[in-house]
Structure formats: structure tokens, C-alpha cells
Amino acid sequence: MSRFLAAAAALLFAAMAPVPATAQDRLPPAPYADRQLADPGQEAEARALMEQLRCITCQSQSIADSNAPMAGDMRHQVRSRIAAGESPESVRAWLVERYGDYVSYEPRIGTATWPLFAVPAVLLVIVLLILRRRLGARR
Amino acid sequence: MIRLRWSLWLVVALALAIFVLFFVQLSRPKEEFVRSALIGQPLPAFALEPAAESRPGLSSADLADGQPRLLNVFASWCVPCAAEAPQLAALEQQGAQIVAVAIRDRPEDVAAFLEAFGNPFTRIGADPISEVQLALGSSGVPETFVIDGQGIIRYQHIGDIADRDVPVLLEQLREAGG
Amino acid sequence: MIAEFGLAALWLAAALSALQLLAGVLALMRPEQAAVTAGRRGHAPSVADPPETGPGPLVRPAAVLQAALCATAFAALLVLFARTDLSVSLVADNSHVAKPMLYKLTGTWGNHEGSMLLWVTVMALAGGLIAAVERRLPERTMLATLAAQAFVALGFYAFLLFSSNPFTRLSPAPPQGMGLNPLLQDVGLALHPPTLYAGYVGLSVAFSFAVGALVTRQVTPEFAKVMRPWVLGAWVFLTLGITAGSYWAYYELGWGGWWFWDPVENASLMPWLAATALLHSASVLAARDALRAWTIMLGVLAFSMSMLGTFLVRSGILTSVHAFAVDPQRGTFILALLLIYIGGALVLFALRAGTVSEGERFAPLSREGALVVNNVALSAILGIVLLGTLYPLLTEAFGVRVSVGPPYFNPVGAIFFLPMLVVLAVGPLLRWRGDSFKRVSRPVIMVAAVGLGVLLLVWLLTGIALLPLLGMALAAMVGVGSFLPLRGRSLLRLPLPVWGMVIAHFGVAVALFGMAADSAFQTERLVASRVGETIRVGPFAVELAAVSPTAGANWTAITADLQVRYDGGAPRSMAPQSRSFWAPQQEVSEVALLTRWNGQLYAVIGGEAPSEAAGETMGQSGTSRWQLRLWWKPFVTFIWYGGLLIALGGTLSLVGRVSEDLRRRTRRGLIAGRRAEALA
Known part of the structure; x- marks a missing residue:
């Protein structure tokens, strides 16, 4: 989303600041950032939860939709904790x-x-009240 | 009809309330980061490998030895982290003990960063997958936490440390010690 | 010179809008007597009418002239951008000598000031058009409408001239200009803002008509007929804007999502919801002279939502993914406009609503009844979107931060959306005024049977989650129900607006089916793969044939060559790319899509995978592994096909209504001509 919205924002709502050249780290993503769990049931649980968690560094994206390294690290936490038997709610x-x-x-x-x-x-x-008044009045 | 009008004025009032909310929120700076909810709570347990050869690693046990400390969360790839180096040095000179966690970093990069910007840290733990950062409720780099001698998180500073933040952090550290 | 010329035209246009407002208000304050003649004249234009006196006759020419001047100002800005006149600071900041001509031109509205000028220009042109051709309403209502239009325009002129002047000079002029960000050179991005503005402006016209009708208390079927084409046009543009925005997010983002309930998306959805309700309510008013107050209320609401959306996005008050350089002065200015127009219109409505009678009565089981359900359900959904969007702002004022996202909007919105769809499936079958269960029982039973059948079948066969399951069943019901109004009618003689309704409703079913199918049946594969390996995703076998470096103007990339077979068929190529831009430094995934009639395969290459992610011993890692993300998304394209069908339906209705009006005009012209002859 970020690229679309940033670009759309720039165009529509123009006075956009030049995107700061955010330095990226050079480490590879965490093991379970982009790797599915072997158990499809657990992976489905993890996936559902990731769609409901907000990426802390990227303002308005779920961790399932973000390229940010921190989102990857959060996905790793979710998957590895669920793989270890935690319930999605406890994560x-x-x-x-x-x-x-x-x-x-x-x-x-x-x-x-x-x-x-x-x-x-x-x-x-x-x-319901409006419907009752508009529709039920003349019975 | 009277009832209808009454509810319409309610709509007007609601719209006005929303406008007031907008005005209030427009006229004050926007909160950009989310604060950790762990202030006043004990530090989560962790044990990190050294992030650079020059300093030992960091574990939560190191932070519960009776001495209050600053815990700096930084990364060599983060620009503001370099900007706060003089302030960290000043804090160290004024007696603050500072430990650090390096987020998603390689040992050679951390070493080069410390070489270039100075090393006020007594211990530096490596957190290659932001595990400790997440456990702390930290939302980015750099951040600085005040940890008291019992290992309780007392204060969180978000963003780079400016000159005016130095006395604040020293004060927080003093309070945590007493 | 051109810049000064443009600025002068803009000032003159603003002055004319002030004149238009003033003359309109003065004319309205004159005794009603003048209006009686004007009203008669409005109904049957005749050569025998005495010439009017007073300020009234000034209003229409002022509106036309204002449109011409404003268009001139916009044309001046276009010329400045086409010539890349860098002595104008807006051009210097947003354009570049080396840009392709197309993007130089689209750059005119690719910035705050230019986009506001475009907005005002479209609004002025709409106002001019009404002033020039619209003769169906009583003249007093027209005067009030044009005065309201001028009042709204005046606020925007003030905004432009005092805080967003597009013609400010820059000295000394820079040699090249700043705006050469290739990410922003995109045809879609260039067309997006004008599309949305056309929608917003259409709603502003509807708003002006609503205010005009409130002022003169003449809420008539004629009024609804006059307003309807504007609402239809606005609604078509908003539908297209949302559909395009959604598809665009889908392929730009790289994670396969198409709707995120982000504040910016909600800001565009809210006016659409209000416009949809307004459209249906105006139909009732036009056909049956019922729902008068509702229609006015929705007219006010729809434009309010456009303004609110503009404010939310432009003030940067809500946390969205983009970083704006927020200008608090501009935010405050728009807020002030919001307060004046929305607050003013709501107060006027609250004062006058009691005097606008409800209009014709109808039985609960009737077309009107179904449309009332549509109206209140859409309004309730609008309320929920508004609440969920603004709620984080409210708690932030008290120092608490919360997030409201899909897990809230989807189920809570569904409480109102799903029952509304049931009514949508059968509503168009009902007769106006009143109907009997007996007459419609057969088709209703048929629609219900289809719904239940699909529900049971899908549930037994797949066991998917509740919301997608209900979505599937309702999509089937609406899909079948949408064509039932065609039963027993001659398809060739069917009026265009009926075709429009059928197609738009069918579009809703199609989009809903796409959403439900994608949510329920998409398969995801995240793999770290070596060249030569084959990955199975859904019915596809995807072979990573090669990975090669590629270079562009200001980026380098790795490109994957994927050979894809569907169900063992012939291979097709896909080439997802991972680009690294260096100014500004940025990683961007270029998604590859393979479209089939029954869905899309969505492929992304992330980069080189770390060795531990391979989950194998180090000994084997002689060649590198590449991170691939693959999704098979069954029927996902139906979401946007549905959106296009809805827009097509709206367009057909619009064409039908406008040509109807033109036909009537020529007929009336003939009658008037004959009468004049007879008198002579």
C-alpha cells in the first residue's frame, strides 16, 4: 500500500515531503518472516492473526501486507510462537x-x-425505528 | 415533526463536536510513535550475544544488579542513531551507565559505527530479529529506556536524544536509583 | 505574463462568483410575486413572458462567465506546465525540463495548488452548464441553487487565492525544476485525481440543488429529475475511482490485498455510500414524489462526505501510510470551509425539514419500501465507516491509541450490508406504491431457493468461513434477482435506465462473488526456491526457470523467469521483478500477474533468501535460493469487473436520462413554436 498511497498522496494532496532516504539494514529477514509453517492449520491461524496485527513502524499497514523489516520480525514472532503451540489469542x-x-x-x-x-x-x-415508522405506519 | 427536528439538531451538534475534535487535533502535534506499555513493569527476560567484539553481550540479568542504567536501542544503519552519539557521550561523562541493543545488525557494521561515532556502551547485545525490541514494546530506533536496579523499566525516550533531553534522562536515572 | 494573466482571470472569476451570490440572494429577498411569473416561465418557456427586472437576471450570465474565466485560469496553468516555465514556483517545484510532455501536462494537477484549481474549474464549468441550460425548475429555486453554488465556489476561490496560489512567481528561476520522480510518472496516477474530483463536483452540484430546494421549499419530482444526472455522473466517477484505486493498490503493494480499510480508502468510500443512497432516494422522489426530506438530507450528506474526505486526507490528521508535509494553515482553512458549508447546510436543513412534507405515502411492501431499506442501511454503513475511521482520532485526543481495521469493519458493516443485499435481490421486482405477496411470491421463492441452495452446497462442499459463505449465497441471490425485472418485457423496448439498474445490480453480485471467492479460496505459497525447482500453488505448477539482473534508468533489479502451467497445460511466462531505486533509495516489488477467466496468479520475487530459511544443511547450498511469494486468487478479478459493471450501469442510466430530457426539450420547443405561430 505504501507505494500506492505515497504516490497517490503526492499527486492528490501534493505538498508531500520528499520521502526520507530511510536506510535499510543489510540482514536477511528473520527465518519465519517469509516462510510458511509446515502445519497448514497452524499456518492458517498465523496468517489470520498477521492480517489483524498492525506493523509498528509503518503507520497504517498490517504485518501481513508490509515489506518493512520490523513487520517481517513480527511475522517471525507470530509464526514461531504459534508453531511452539501458543494460541493466536495469547500471541x-x-x-x-x-x-x-x-x-x-x-x-x-x-x-x-x-x-x-x-x-x-x-x-x-x-x-429499525425508522423502518417501523416509514413502513409499518399504515397497516 | 417535533421529534424529527429534535433529532436533526442532534445531528448538527454531532457535526459540531466532530469539527471541534478536528480543530483540537489539528492544533497540536501528532503523536507519531506508540509508547511502550511496559513502563513500570519488569524487563522481559532475554540473553543476547555480543553485537561487537569490543563489548560483552547483554542479558536481562545484567540489568538487575542494583545499578540503574540507560538501555539504548540503536542500529548502525539508522541515521538518527549517529546524530545522538554526542548526547550519549555527554550522558556517559556525567556518570550514566549505558548498555545497548543493536537491532538487525552485522558485527562488522556495529564495529565500524562505534569506530566512527564513539562507544559509550558497557555492553551491547545483538538482536538480529528484533526479538528484544518487540519484547520491550519499542517501536523503532533509536530509543532509550531507563531501567532501575531491580530491572524495572522506568522511562522511555523515543527518537534521538537532543541536548535538552540529556538532563531529563539524568533526572530519570537519578529517580530510578533512589 | 501568462501567470499574471491566469491569476487575473482567477480573481475575476472569484469576483463574479461573489456577484452571482449577491445577485441571487438579493433576488430571493424580493417579494414572491416576481417568482410567480418566473415559475410559470420555468414550466413553459414562452415568448410572451415580460422581461425580468432586478438582480435576478444577472445570476445566470455571471455563472457562465465565471466558468469561462476559471477555465481560462486553468488553461493558463496548463500552458505554464507545458512550457515548463520555471519562473513559476509551482512549476519549478513539481515539473522538470526532461519530463515527457504527457507528464508535464498531467503534472498540472499533480500537486496541491493545481489540483485545487482543477477542482474549482470543474465546479465552475458545472455551474455554468446548469446556468446555461437548466430550465425545468422554478426560477427562484434556480437562483437559490446558483447562489449556493457560488457560495461554495467562493470558499474554494478564497482558499486558492489566499493560501494556495498556483501562479506565485519564483525569482531567480531554477535551471531544471525539481519534479522528476519516476515513481509518480504513471498514467493511472495522472487520471486518478480528475476522476475523484469529477465525482466530488457532481455531488457539490447535487448539494447546491438541495440547498436551493430547501430555501424555496420546493422539493418536487422535477427537482429530483434535475438533480439525478449530476448524482449519477458523480456516482459513476466515484465508482471508477474506487475500483481503479483498489486494483492499483492490489498490484502495487505486492501482498495481494485489495482493500485495507485504510483511512484514505474510507475517505473515498464514504461519499460513494452517501451518493448511492442519494441516487436511490432521488429515484423515489422523481418517480413517486415521496422521500422528500430524505433526498435533501442525503444531498447534503453526500457533499459533506466529499469535503470531509478531502479534509481528512489533505490535513494529514489521521494516521495513514503516507507522509505529508502537513500545512496546518491549509488544514484549518479546509476545516473552516467544512464548518461553513456542512454546518450551515445542516442548520438550514434542521430549520426547514419540518416544513418539507414527507410526500406521497406508500405501502411497506412496495418499491419505495425496498428503497427505504436501501437508504437506511447505506446510511448506517456510512455511519459505521465514519465512526471506525474517526474513532482512533477521538481516543488520541485523550491520549489513548487504538486501531480499527478489517476485523471491525467487515463483521459490523455486514450487519447492515447483508440484509440490504437480500432486499436488493427482490426489491426491483416490486411495484411502486404497493404490491402483494401473491404477485411476487414466485420469483421471491426462486431467489430464496437459489440463495439457500448455494449456501448449503458451498457449505457442504468447502466448509468456508461464515462471511464468505454468506457472501457467496447473497451474490447468487442478487445475481439471479438482478435479471428478474427483465421477465416478460421486450428487451429491445426496455428503457436504458432499466438496463442500467439491471447491469449495476448484477455488478454488485459479481464484485461480491469475487470478494467472497478470494477471501475463502486463495492459496498462498511462500518459498525459497532454487533455479530449476517447481512449486505447486493451487492448480498451477510454477517453475523458476532463471533469475537475471536487469537495469533501468535509475534502478537495478533482479528479474525472475517463471514458467507457469495451469493443470498441466502449455507453459506461460511470468517475470516478477525486485527493483532497487537509488534516488530516493527504495526497494520496490514489481508484481507479475497471470490472468485467467477464473482468477489470477500473483507472483512476487523478494530477493535472495538467507541460507537458514532453506531449512536444509549448508552443504547443499551451492546455488542461491530466491524468495518467491505466489498466490492463486480464484475469481479475484471479478471484484473489479463488478466495479466496472456498476459504473457501466450508471453510465447507461445517465445516457438514458439525459437523452430523455433532450427529447422532451425538442418536443416542448416544437409546441412553444406552434403556439407562438398561433398567437401571431
Whole structure:
């Protein structure tokens, strides 16, 4: 996404800063950054989780969609922990413990996030009320 | 109809609230990094190989020996890490003990970096797959943590250390020692 | 000289828009009596009308002249870019003497100032067009509409002239210019902004009509008919913009994803959702004189969402993947415009909505009923996207950072989206005003049977996850249902707008099927492979035949030669590339795609793989291994085919509506001519 959006941003919303020449390290990616787990079930679990974790260094991408080295290292953590028998939820919890809710794209109901779930519920009620008023009135 | 109008004014109020939110957020600098949630928590257990021949490696046990320390997370390939070298040297001169973790780095590159920009570190652990960085809740390089003598994380500084950050870090270190 | 000329034209255009606003408002403040004549004139133009006096007659010419002047200013900027006049700072910053001519020209709007000028130009042209040809509405409503249009334009002129002047001179002029980033020289990127702007401007016209109708309280079927082509056009452009943006992200990104619920994507989705609802609600108003207040509300909402999207992206207030040099002054300026236009329109709506009656009644089981469901469901989805997009901003104000992404948007949006699709499958079968279950029971049962059948079949055969499963079933229902309105009708005599509806609804089914199929059935292979090895992915056998170095103008690359066989068929070549640019230093994967009717094979080469990733002993690692990422994505192309079908449907409807209007005009012209003869 980054290249598309950066380019689109440059064009659409022009006053873009020249992309700083971010120096890259010369180490190869971590072993499980781009290597699937042998067990397809575990790999599917890992893949599903990686799509829901936010790459910490790249602003708005999941670690499953990023070329950033840190995203690769995070994928390695996810795959190797799941291969070692951890559940996806405990891997997520491990990261949330360190980075807060920011790291997970799946908000959980909590003191800071309950409106995310309350508002759609209220919307549903409003929608049903409107439908009742518009459609059920003249029966 | 009265009920309808009442709900419409609610929409107006909602739009205004959103505008106020925008205005507030526009008028203050944007938080670019996510802070570690581990402040006040014990350091996660780790043991890293040496990142360069000149210094021993780093383990979490080394950081729980009663002495507060700065833990610098850096990399030879990171430009701001070179920029903060004078400030790290100043911190070392003023009595700070500094250990480091080198992220995704090769020994020869770390050695060349230390050669060029100075070596204020007593220990440097190599973290080739960002494992310790992730365990610390660190979101990039460079970052500097204050660790107290019991191995508890007390403070996180994100980004390179500017001159004005030096007294802040010394103060944090003093507090961690007392 | 040209720059000064352009700037003068821009100032004059701004002055004319001020005149247009002022004259419109003054005319509206005159007693209603004048409006009665004007209203009669609007319905049946006749040579016998007395000439009008007062400021009213100034409004239309001002709008036309303003359009001409604004177009002149834009043409001046085009010339400056074509000539690469480096004494203009905008050109110096964004162009280069060595650029190909095509990209010099597209560079005109490839920057903040130029893109804003393009926006205003398109808006002025739209305003001029309405002023010149639109005679169906009562003259007072037209005056109010054009005044509203001028009011909106004035804000943008102020923005351009005071904080984003495209014609600022630079002294001394640099020899070459700065803008030669090859990554930005792309036809798609060049066409993307004008597409979106055309959409936004169309919605601004709809907004002006809505405000005009609110001011005069004349919300009539005529009003909906006048507004509809603009909404249709805007909607077609927005659909194309989103479809193209999605495909582009898909092949540029290199990880096979096509929608990420990124704030920037959401910013383009929200106006589309509102425009879709508006389109349907305007249809009800045009055909049945019902849903008056709804239509007005959605007209206000759709343009509000365009402005909001522009603000979100341009102010850089939300965390998205791109780094802007954020100019707080500009962000504040757009926020002020947002406050004036959206806030103002909402207040006007809240004041006037009570006086706009609801219009004709209808039974729950009727075409109107189905469209009401569509309206509220789309609005609710819009609410959820808005909430999820802005929520991280809200918590950030309190020092808490959260992320809202696909695991939130997909299921929560589905609560409203899936029931809406059920209604979409059968709604077009219903009659206006009221219908009976008996009459539609047969096709409804048929659609339901198709849905249930697909549901059971797919579930039993594949056992995929719930959302894709429901997606498949609903795609089948909508796909079948979309063609049912054609039953028993002569296909040749069917009006174009009906064809448009059928095709657009079928497009929804196609896109939905693509999304569900790709989410449920894609296969992924990440491998570190040696030259000569064959990898199986889905039904494909992929042989890594060779890896060779390649060089470009400012990059070096490694290119893989993949020989791909589908199900043992003849081999086809693919050549994914991994490029290293050196100014700026950047690694970019060039994806290779192999398209079949039933999906795409997506291939990426990452680079040389580390030896431990091979998972073998060091003794064997005589030759290097290359990191390959391969995906077989069944029916993924249907997502974009669907988007194109939706846009095609919209275009057909638009053509149908406009030609209908033209036919009526000529007919009316003939009648008026005959009447004039008779009088003489």
C-alpha cells in the first residue's frame, strides 16, 4: 500500500515531503518472516492473526501486507510462537501487553473502545425505528 | 415533526463536536510513535550475544544488579542513531551507565559505527530479529529506556536524544536509583 | 505574463462568483410575486413572458462567465506546465525540463495548488452548464441553487487565492525544476485525481440543488429529475475511482490485498455510500414524489462526505501510510470551509425539514419500501465507516491509541450490508406504491431457493468461513434477482435506465462473488526456491526457470523467469521483478500477474533468501535460493469487473436520462413554436 498511497498522496494532496532516504539494514529477514509453517492449520491461524496485527513502524499497514523489516520480525514472532503451540489469542495478548490496543486491528470492548460497539447497536435500533415508522405506519 | 427536528439538531451538534475534535487535533502535534506499555513493569527476560567484539553481550540479568542504567536501542544503519552519539557521550561523562541493543545488525557494521561515532556502551547485545525490541514494546530506533536496579523499566525516550533531553534522562536515572 | 494573466482571470472569476451570490440572494429577498411569473416561465418557456427586472437576471450570465474565466485560469496553468516555465514556483517545484510532455501536462494537477484549481474549474464549468441550460425548475429555486453554488465556489476561490496560489512567481528561476520522480510518472496516477474530483463536483452540484430546494421549499419530482444526472455522473466517477484505486493498490503493494480499510480508502468510500443512497432516494422522489426530506438530507450528506474526505486526507490528521508535509494553515482553512458549508447546510436543513412534507405515502411492501431499506442501511454503513475511521482520532485526543481495521469493519458493516443485499435481490421486482405477496411470491421463492441452495452446497462442499459463505449465497441471490425485472418485457423496448439498474445490480453480485471467492479460496505459497525447482500453488505448477539482473534508468533489479502451467497445460511466462531505486533509495516489488477467466496468479520475487530459511544443511547450498511469494486468487478479478459493471450501469442510466430530457426539450420547443405561430 505504501507505494500506492505515497504516490497517490503526492499527486492528490501534493505538498508531500520528499520521502526520507530511510536506510535499510543489510540482514536477511528473520527465518519465519517469509516462510510458511509446515502445519497448514497452524499456518492458517498465523496468517489470520498477521492480517489483524498492525506493523509498528509503518503507520497504517498490517504485518501481513508490509515489506518493512520490523513487520517481517513480527511475522517471525507470530509464526514461531504459534508453531511452539501458543494460541493466536495469547500471541495477540503478548503484543497488546507491550504496545497497547494500537497493535491489534481488532478492537476489544474496553473502557476506551466500548462506543465502537455501542454506536452500531444504537444505529441498529434507529434503523429499525425508522423502518417501523416509514413502513409499518399504515397497516 | 417535533421529534424529527429534535433529532436533526442532534445531528448538527454531532457535526459540531466532530469539527471541534478536528480543530483540537489539528492544533497540536501528532503523536507519531506508540509508547511502550511496559513502563513500570519488569524487563522481559532475554540473553543476547555480543553485537561487537569490543563489548560483552547483554542479558536481562545484567540489568538487575542494583545499578540503574540507560538501555539504548540503536542500529548502525539508522541515521538518527549517529546524530545522538554526542548526547550519549555527554550522558556517559556525567556518570550514566549505558548498555545497548543493536537491532538487525552485522558485527562488522556495529564495529565500524562505534569506530566512527564513539562507544559509550558497557555492553551491547545483538538482536538480529528484533526479538528484544518487540519484547520491550519499542517501536523503532533509536530509543532509550531507563531501567532501575531491580530491572524495572522506568522511562522511555523515543527518537534521538537532543541536548535538552540529556538532563531529563539524568533526572530519570537519578529517580530510578533512589 | 501568462501567470499574471491566469491569476487575473482567477480573481475575476472569484469576483463574479461573489456577484452571482449577491445577485441571487438579493433576488430571493424580493417579494414572491416576481417568482410567480418566473415559475410559470420555468414550466413553459414562452415568448410572451415580460422581461425580468432586478438582480435576478444577472445570476445566470455571471455563472457562465465565471466558468469561462476559471477555465481560462486553468488553461493558463496548463500552458505554464507545458512550457515548463520555471519562473513559476509551482512549476519549478513539481515539473522538470526532461519530463515527457504527457507528464508535464498531467503534472498540472499533480500537486496541491493545481489540483485545487482543477477542482474549482470543474465546479465552475458545472455551474455554468446548469446556468446555461437548466430550465425545468422554478426560477427562484434556480437562483437559490446558483447562489449556493457560488457560495461554495467562493470558499474554494478564497482558499486558492489566499493560501494556495498556483501562479506565485519564483525569482531567480531554477535551471531544471525539481519534479522528476519516476515513481509518480504513471498514467493511472495522472487520471486518478480528475476522476475523484469529477465525482466530488457532481455531488457539490447535487448539494447546491438541495440547498436551493430547501430555501424555496420546493422539493418536487422535477427537482429530483434535475438533480439525478449530476448524482449519477458523480456516482459513476466515484465508482471508477474506487475500483481503479483498489486494483492499483492490489498490484502495487505486492501482498495481494485489495482493500485495507485504510483511512484514505474510507475517505473515498464514504461519499460513494452517501451518493448511492442519494441516487436511490432521488429515484423515489422523481418517480413517486415521496422521500422528500430524505433526498435533501442525503444531498447534503453526500457533499459533506466529499469535503470531509478531502479534509481528512489533505490535513494529514489521521494516521495513514503516507507522509505529508502537513500545512496546518491549509488544514484549518479546509476545516473552516467544512464548518461553513456542512454546518450551515445542516442548520438550514434542521430549520426547514419540518416544513418539507414527507410526500406521497406508500405501502411497506412496495418499491419505495425496498428503497427505504436501501437508504437506511447505506446510511448506517456510512455511519459505521465514519465512526471506525474517526474513532482512533477521538481516543488520541485523550491520549489513548487504538486501531480499527478489517476485523471491525467487515463483521459490523455486514450487519447492515447483508440484509440490504437480500432486499436488493427482490426489491426491483416490486411495484411502486404497493404490491402483494401473491404477485411476487414466485420469483421471491426462486431467489430464496437459489440463495439457500448455494449456501448449503458451498457449505457442504468447502466448509468456508461464515462471511464468505454468506457472501457467496447473497451474490447468487442478487445475481439471479438482478435479471428478474427483465421477465416478460421486450428487451429491445426496455428503457436504458432499466438496463442500467439491471447491469449495476448484477455488478454488485459479481464484485461480491469475487470478494467472497478470494477471501475463502486463495492459496498462498511462500518459498525459497532454487533455479530449476517447481512449486505447486493451487492448480498451477510454477517453475523458476532463471533469475537475471536487469537495469533501468535509475534502478537495478533482479528479474525472475517463471514458467507457469495451469493443470498441466502449455507453459506461460511470468517475470516478477525486485527493483532497487537509488534516488530516493527504495526497494520496490514489481508484481507479475497471470490472468485467467477464473482468477489470477500473483507472483512476487523478494530477493535472495538467507541460507537458514532453506531449512536444509549448508552443504547443499551451492546455488542461491530466491524468495518467491505466489498466490492463486480464484475469481479475484471479478471484484473489479463488478466495479466496472456498476459504473457501466450508471453510465447507461445517465445516457438514458439525459437523452430523455433532450427529447422532451425538442418536443416542448416544437409546441412553444406552434403556439407562438398561433398567437401571431
